[in-house]
Amino acid sequence: MKNRMKELRARYDLTQNDLAVKVKVRRETIVFLEKGKYNPSLKLAYDISKVFKHKIEDVFIFDEE
């Protein structure tokens, strides 16, 4: 699963720490998500999408391969 978190975070001028505080996770989790080393739970994906004011499928792109 790919995601546009880094791009959207830059657009909203948010640091990894700011985003972590908003969605109530550790900064390391945001780092892992951006690197594609962790797939978030539905709840976390929803919270992140809500911060970016986008739909979940616009932020997290499921790669069928």
Added chain:
Amino acid sequence: MKKVFLPIFILTWVLVLSGLWIVQPSNSTSSVLEYIFIGVILVLFILGGYFGYGRIKRKKQGLPEDDELSRKVAHKAAAISYYLSLFLWLVLIYIQSHVIINIKWLFSTGMIGMAIIFVISWVIINNRGIKDEK
């Protein structure tokens, strides 16, 4: 309060037992092993202190002490280390059946080995990440 009580209780017990172990008289052949074990216990305590400090720091920043990723990493590390620890104990039992080993050293090696296996598993999983796609 409950969250703080259990780690403090465990820490106190480990410190008391380690202290008793250090101060008890021993022969010279086992003293080298004792120093190795004490060294490993100290390293594990320093690591524990480092992670404890990280948790306090995160709390001050308004971040959670743990989250879904840290819990998943800990669960996976615990599962893998349990599996590997079974093999460790099998090896120790095999060695014990061929060589005369003091029961104290057998259990000490087993328990410290389990702790080391858990730390190594945690470090590897924490660096690799968890994808769980399928």
